[in-house]
Amino acid sequence: MTADATLLRILDLTVDLATEEGKVRPVDGVSLSLATGEILGLVGESGCGKTMTALAIMRLLPEPGSRTSGAVRLMDRDLLALPEADMRRVRGPSISMIFQEPMTSLDPVFTIGHQLTETMRAHHKIGRHEARERAIGILERVGIPNPAQRLNDYPHQLSGGMRQRVMIAIALILEPQLLIADEPTTALDVTIQAQILELIDDLRQRSHMSVLLISHDLAVVGQVAERVAVMYAGEVVETMPTTSLFVAPRHPYTQGLLRCIPGLAHDSGATEARLHVIEGRVPELRNLPPACRFAPRCPYAMDRCWNERPQLEKVADEQYLRCWNPQPFRA
Amino acid sequence: MSNTSAAGTRSPSVPEAPPLLEVHNLSKRFPVRRDLLGRPTSWLSAVDAVSFTIRRGETFSIVGETGCGKSTLGHLIIRLQPADTGSVLFDGEAVLSSSRHHLGQLRQRMQLVFQDPFSSLNPRMKVGAIVSEGMHRLRLGRANQRRRTQEVLEMVRLAQSYAARYPHELSGGQRQRVAIARALAANPEFLILDEPVSALDVSIQSQVLNLLHDLQQELNLTYLFISHDLAVVRHISDRVGVMYLGKLVETADRDDLFGNPLHPYTQALLSAIPRPQARDQHRDRISLEGEALSPIDPPRQCRFASRCFRVIDRCWTEVPPTESQKPEHDAACFNIAPPTDATAGP
Numbered sequence: 001m002t003a004d005a006t007l008l009r010i011l012d013l014t015v016d017l018a019t020e021e022g023k024v025r026p027v028d029g030v031s032l033s034l035a036t037g038e039i040l041g042l043v044g045e046s047g048c049g050k051t052m053t054a055l056a057i058m059r060l061l062p063e064p065g066s067r068t069s070g071a072v073r074l075m076d077r078d079l080l081a082l083p084e085a086d087m088r089r090v091r092g093p094s095i096s097m098i099f100q101e102p103m104t105s106l107d108p109v110f111t112i113g114h115q116l117t118e119t120m121r122a123h124h125k126i127g128r129h130e131a132r133e134r135a136i137g138i139l140e141r142v143g144i145p146n147p148a149q150r151l152n153d154y155p156h157q158l159s160g161g162m163r164q165r166v167m168i169a170i171a172l173i174l175e176p177q178l179l180i181a182d183e184p185t186t187a188l189d190v191t192i193q194a195q196i197l198e199l200i201d202d203l204r205q206r207s208h209m210s211v212l213l214i215s216h217d218l219a220v221v222g223q224v225a226e227r228v229a230v231m232y233a234g235e236v237v238e239t240m241p242t243t244s245l246f247v248a249p250r251h252p253y254t255q256g257l258l259r260c261i262p263g264l265a266h267d268s269g270a271t272e273a274r275l276h277v278i279e280g281r282v283p284e285l286r287n288l289p290p291a292c293r294f295a296p297r298c299p300y301a302m303d304r305c306w307n308e309r310p311q312l313e314k315v316a317d318e319q320y321l322r323c324w325n326p327q328p329f330r331a
Numbered sequence: 332m333s334n335t336s337a338a339g340t341r342s343p344s345v346p347e348a349p350p351l352l353e354v355h356n357l358s359k360r361f362p363v364r365r366d367l368l369g370r371p372t373s374w375l376s377a378v379d380a381v382s383f384t385i386r387r388g389e390t391f392s393i394v395g396e397t398g399c400g401k402s403t404l405g406h407l408i409i410r411l412q413p414a415d416t417g418s419v420l421f422d423g424e425a426v427l428s429s430s431r432h433h434l435g436q437l438r439q440r441m442q443l444v445f446q447d448p449f450s451s452l453n454p455r456m457k458v459g460a461i462v463s464e465g466m467h468r469l470r471l472g473r474a475n476q477r478r479r480t481q482e483v484l485e486m487v488r489l490a491q492s493y494a495a496r497y498p499h500e501l502s503g504g505q506r507q508r509v510a511i512a513r514a515l516a517a518n519p520e521f522l523i524l525d526e527p528v529s530a531l532d533v534s535i536q537s538q539v540l541n542l543l544h545d546l547q548q549e550l551n552l553t554y555l556f557i558s559h560d561l562a563v564v565r566h567i568s569d570r571v572g573v574m575y576l577g578k579l580v581e582t583a584d585r586d587d588l589f590g591n592p593l594h595p596y597t598q599a600l601l602s603a604i605p606r607p608q609a610r611d612q613h614r615d616r617i618s619l620e621g622e623a624l625s626p627i628d629p630p631r632q633c634r635f636a637s638r639c640f641r642v643i644d645r646c647w648t649e650v651p652p653t654e655s656q657k658p659e660h661d662a663a664c665f666n667i668a669p670p671t672d673a674t675a676g677p
Contacts, residue, residue: 045532045533045534046503046532159623160397189396189397189559190396190559190561190600190603190604190605191396191599191600191603191619193603193605194603194605194616194618195618195619197605198618216532216533217533217605218533218607219562219604219605219606219607219608220605222605222606222607222608223605223606246607246608256534257533257534258607260533260534260536260537261533261562261607262537262540262562262563262565262566262567263562263565263566263606263607273544274541274544275537275540275541275566276537277534277537277538277541278534278537281502281504281535
């Protein structure tokens with residue numbers, strides 16, 4: 001297996017949703033690629049379309065009322081073109097997803113062991129005993145003490161960090177090629193968060209799994225991802241290696257987000273009483289600006305930004321940008 | 332980075348400023364199990380012998396993880412829940428033993444802002460009514476009440492037209508402004524801010540933090556800021572207290588706490604903060620091993636011992652007392668050591 005083989009290639013992914021207030025497009029022309037064994041961070045604020053993108057990849061969007069176009073290629077197969085029966089065999093063994101809230105994603109009436117072994121037996125022909133052995137093994141790998149006893153526990157008997165570990169164990173038990181982690185640590189305390197991020201990175205290194213890490217937290221993404229894609233109002237506005245994220249972001253939105261984080265100023269030695277603010281608010285999907293979607297909030301907006309839609313273009317090695325008037329970054 | 336308290340350009344907390352709030356030995360236990368006769372047999376120790384002082388005009392933060400008792404502490408201070416033992420002096424007056432009438436007067440001077448602006452505002456009331464509810468004790472006439480409502484909405488930078496809207500028409504940041512306006516309506520001196528920005532996106536969070544900063548300057552407010560977010564706490568605080576399972580384990584000036592943490596829990600907590608930098612630039616972190624002690628019927632020992640990387644025999648048999656390690660810097664630990672590379676503040 002080569003390190004830079006592309007595992008997932010998303011091309012011009014667009015999601016249309018019919019809501020009570022009319023049709024909206026929460027994901028608009030998103031293109032991303034993910035190499036084997038790579039962690040790609042997908043960041044943005046509430047409602048920017050990052051979770052919708054993940055659900056579209058998994059084909060888990062609500063069936064009536066949503067329409068997905070574009071292509072999602074996993075190796076040589078276009079997932080959007082697969083019959084549902086085949087797609088069901090992709091979810092689990094090929095792509096697994098973990099969600100933000102571990103309490104609502106685990107079934108409260110079944111033991112941890114039952115949920116793990118059922119997942120295995122649904123996809124593989126294996127006996128109860130072997131399934132149990134493998135369940136113990138995976139719980140051990142995600143760092144759960146006394147795994148054999150824990151198999152008999154119900155979700156409510158576990159702490160938040162333990163539950164998220166169990167979620168990860170269930171997601172990993174079929175050894176997927178791709179893990180989609182949607183805000184996997186947002187509900188957790190900071191010391192537990194550090195453990196979970198280390199665990200994800202460790203599993204990636206050992207099993208060569210790829211990870212799409214969705215988060216609103218730039219610092220979390222910076223900690224484990226190799227590349228990052230920033231979304232705003234349904235579009236990817238910038239992608240770059242994380243080494244550039246904190247020193248050379250080019251998009252005014254990325255720059256603004258970084259300056260909003262309390263603490264960045266500390267690292268440059270100064271303590272500011274006031275934090276940076278991005279003026280205005282995220283546009284409503286039903287009422288998007290005509291060209292660049294960030295223009296109404298952008299300090300550098302020009303006439304062109306209101307008239308002509310910028311495209312995602314290559315500006316440096318591995319750095320792509322959707323902006324007519326990028327400025328150098330100063331923290 | 333220098334560790335002196337003068338390093339920041341943060342609003343200077345004058346060390347000589349008189350204390351506004353003095354909390355002494357505050358404790359609260361909740362019964363979790365009872366026998367046949369309804370007598371409690373098992374207790375959850377939520378807040379255990381916590382003491383600290385907040386000076387007028389400063390921001391004192393309590394940081395800690397889920398379940399450490401920081402929200403309960405806020406509730407005890409304004410008597411939303413009765414404390415078991417201990418005392419709270421607000422501007423020299425005893426809060427916990429005051430009469431109902433007197434408590435009402437005190438509560439006008441101390442207000443609480445909750446974390447979740449989605450559930451803390453009555454969805455059936457318009458913003459104007461929500462805000463003016465906060466001033467019913469002032470017994471203002473209707474015209475004055477309307478004027479005061481306009482005034483506080485202006486203070487939180489909301490246009491007058493918002494008074495006629497319902498909470499569901501507002502964004503998260505706007506709702507939190509309404510919650511702050513309601514707290515300010517009675518013209519308080521002291522605000523308890525319980526995770527006021529945790530539910531907000533980062534760009535909105537910075538707006539609300541700036542607003543809190545400006546209000547403090549304009550109105551000479553004193554804040555007790557309760558949060559789990561260390562970056563936010565570092566930004567807004569003058570002094571910081573760290574809580575672990577009901578105990579205040581370390582208290583220090585902001586720059587001293589982040590630059591020179593002494594308690595092993597504080598050191599582990601600081602080392603776990605994801606820093607805004609790429610992954611290959613990260614330093615070693617302290618990984619906490621083991622399970623946290625249960626807060627139910629905790630044995631007489633250091634509550635952090637089961638996860639501590641510097642634990643010694645004594646930690647299992649005695650409760651470490653809070654001791655002054657140097658001026659303005661207290662910690663409760665038998666094995667104090669300065670931070671290593673992994674734990675020093677960024």
